[in-house]
Amino acid sequence: MLSVESLQEILHAAHVEPAVFELQSDYQALLIAVDGLVPGPSDDASDALLNHAETAARTALSDQKVEHLPHVAAWRKAYQSFGAKPNRTRNSLEALLRRADAGLPRVNRLTDLYNAVSVVHQIPLGGEDLSSYSGAPRLIRATGQEPFDTVSSGEPTVEHPDEGEVVWCDDDGVTCRRWNWRQGRRTQLRDDTTSALFILDALAPVTTEDLLAAGEDLTTHLCLLGPEVVSAQRLIDAGTLQHWPLSHQPRQIS
Template identity: 50%
Template sequence: MIEDIWVDPAVSALRPDFAVLAMGVRGLRNGPTDDRSRAWLAEAAETAVRADDPKVEAWREAYRAFGAKPQRTRPSVDALVRRMPLPEINLVVDAYNSISVRHGLPIGGEDLGHYEGAARLVRAEGDEPFEVTDKGEPAIDHPEVGEVVWRDDRGVTCRRWNWRQCVRTRITEETVDALFLLERLAPMSLEELRAAGEELAGLLGGISPEVRIESRLVGTE
């Protein structure tokens, strides 16, 4: 599963410093936000990076490189650090959101039960389906030509690198198997990226003691 993840050379050309730590997680027992995850969110609010942190600014620069306007469609970590206190979603999402803002690191979570084929980071052709909701009803959107997107065999799973996830693969309380994508640009070091992955693994192990985790670093220089 994580062995098949790849980054298109056209994306690497935009940011040769890009790397993603992919974590495949099997056997989750997710649930609603509880006192444990509220404590994670509270700690994150106290220790989060600022919106002007160089690690966050690096993502705004990456968005501009493919024509996106980061003031209008913010990188996920930029949006989160401006949204304190963090929202309560569910145990697993609370876990990775808390780590995201403390490290200045975009983290995506995908439900592998709804995933089709390998995850890959590419520049969009513009006709790929992106499943959303519009006024509470299912709808299909499309990325812009050249936009950096995560996708699987069925369509786009996350637009503008890490801006917005499709509804199909989002993590819910019923999620059992998941893929987490921890995305790094300089000046974040690979050591900090790995440390963030270990912290996430620790929180997920606390939620689900029998969980099985494998990791792979993709797209290093």
């Protein structure tokens, strides 16, 4: 099992390249690394979280369209800045909000949890299997040569991002295309995931306080997924690139 110190070392090595901030100087990323999770299928607790998220989404969309929500609109503009078409490739938050009225997917309790937090706080949030990473997470403008392990027509395949596309990657290739559009197969959360990395992406008008509140909500619920869950987090922005490290020691759940 990884210690808090080991998780902090992984996050300390994470990097957002300057070219990304040249596109969006207001961009902030909150990275949360977690170990000690006890995997399991969707349950009553995760279903309750998703029910709450569905209600929150319906309330938010009662008098406006999805694309007019401030943070969704900000991400649609950001996608256009590197050549993506937001009507064709929707960021993960917008995609979830558009499904909320008919019902959010029930996958497993870890995926259900982070999808619910994403919708409630209206922040794109991705979850990755940390044990499948090769090196540290990095957010870059792609050269177009990086491999992206995905599925097409039901079959595993390797694609490549467009040149200049904003992608999350590690030493072995792209882990998430178009900033927060589609996650790769290699690092996806699995039913047996015990160690995970979560990435919360924010643009104005979302504030640092809003972003940290979403991270705290996520971490609080993650700590209920095992008696020995440990976590660490790091906030990265254009001004300082690193804020204070925050961590959670194991909690005994009564």
